[in-house]
Amino acid sequence: MFLIPCPWCGEREESEFSYGHEAHIVRPEDPEKLSDAEWANYLFMRTNPKGPHLERWVHTAGCRRWFNVARNTHTNEILAVYLMGEKPPKNLAKEPVKGAKS
Amino acid sequence: MIDTYRLRSPLAHLGLDARARAEADISGTGVIISERPQAGLINIRGDVSDARFVTAIEKSIKLSPPTVPNTVVGKPSTTRLMWLAPDEWMVITRPSGAERALKALQKNLKIADLHSSVTDTTEARTCIRVSGPRAREVISKGCSIDLHPSAFGPGQCAQTVVSRVGVMLAQTANSKTHQPTYELYPLRSFATYLWNWLEDASAEYGVKVE
Ligand SMILES: [Zn+2]
Numbered sequence: 001m002f003l004i005p006c007p008w009c010g011e012r013e014e015s016e017f018s019y020g021h022e023a024h025i026v027r028p029e030d031p032e033k034l035s036d037a038e039w040a041n042y043l044f045m046r047t048n049p050k051g052p053h054l055e056r057w058v059h060t061a062g063c064r065r066w067f068n069v070a071r072n073t074h075t076n077e078i079l080a081v082y083l084m085g086e087k088p089p090k091n092l093a094k095e096p097v098k099g100a101k102s
Numbered sequence: 103m104i105d106t107y108r109l110r111s112p113l114a115h116l117g118l119d120a121r122a123r124a125e126a127d128i129s130g131t132g133v134i135i136s137e138r139p140q141a142g143l144i145n146i147r148g149d150v151s152d153a154r155f156v157t158a159i160e161k162s163i164k165l166s167p168p169t170v171p172n173t174v175v176g177k178p179s180t181t182r183l184m185w186l187a188p189d190e191w192m193v194i195t196r197p198s199g200a201e202r203a204l205k206a207l208q209k210n211l212k213i214a215d216l217h218s219s220v221t222d223t224t225e226a227r228t229c230i231r232v233s234g235p236r237a238r239e240v241i242s243k244g245c246s247i248d249l250h251p252s253a254f255g256p257g258q259c260a261q262t263v264v265s266r267v268g269v270m271l272a273q274t275a276n277s278k279t280h281q282p283t284y285e286l287y288p289l290r291s292f293a294t295y296l297w298n299w300l301e302d303a304s305a306e307y308g309v310k311v312e
Contacts, residue, residue, distance in 0.1 A: 009260070
């Protein structure tokens with residue numbers, strides 16, 4: 001169990017959230033033009049790193065908003081939290097954890 | 103003949119009125135729980151940065167939607183407006199005030215011609231009130247929010263889980279005892295489970311029904 005800082009509600013227990021998998025995966029503009037292998041790559045293949053990972057979470061039991069989280073998959077340390085549509089912060093290993101908006 | 107529609111509490115089968123009469127002496131009790139008369143619960147959504155949206159709400163219920171997350175404005179004795187999300191609020195009215203608030207909101211938001219919504223969710227949830235000197239301990243057994251009065255006081259609210267049941271949670275100070283009083287709004291199908299859990303969690307402090 002770890003705490004996730006919701007950009008709106010602040011730190012809440014992980015069990016209040018749902019995981020939405022890797023972030024920033026862009027849907028191909030013309031799926032019909034892709035080969036099966038390319039489509040499968042879009043659908044199924046993920047980076048699955050041991051370390052910093054950009055992913056989406058939703059505050060299911062709270063404000064029900066989606067947002068992005070940079071999380072170290074090895075330590076569960078939350079490196080950054082940023083809104084949908086925002087770019088991921090650079091230098092994630094050094095990035096301090098952003099608190100909730102007040 | 104058509105039967106008239108009657109609102110029925112999801113806890114009606116527990117016979118709480120009879121228990122409240124039998125347990126009228128609450129002195130020395132650690133926890134007092136009660137089901138509140140059905141409040142009006144009206145969900146509104148819209149863009150709070152649009153002044154027309156705010157004005158339409160103010161005109162309807164004389165409250166502005168709070169923009170600070172997890173805060174609630176207004177008085178429990180009249181109407182309250184609770185933050186649910188950056189574009190979503192819950193109007194909580196007295197039992198008798200739901201229809202008027204709903205009609206006013208629908209009318210004024212329609213006049214404003216905005217991309218917004220007003221939804222009457224009154225019967226989706228009931229309200230269980232937990233008070234008494236040990237109320238905070240009881241809820242803390244099943245809730246990870248810091249409920250200390252310095253962190254969660256009157257005017258603050260949260261959507262969270264209490265013993266795995268999703269609730270809207272608000273704190274109103276008892277005007278006589280100054281002790282925190284918690285309002286839990288579970289979906290009605292979870293009300294019996296939550297009530298039983300609260301009674302069980304309160305048993306060690308002494309619990310009575312009000
Ligand atoms: Zn949240």
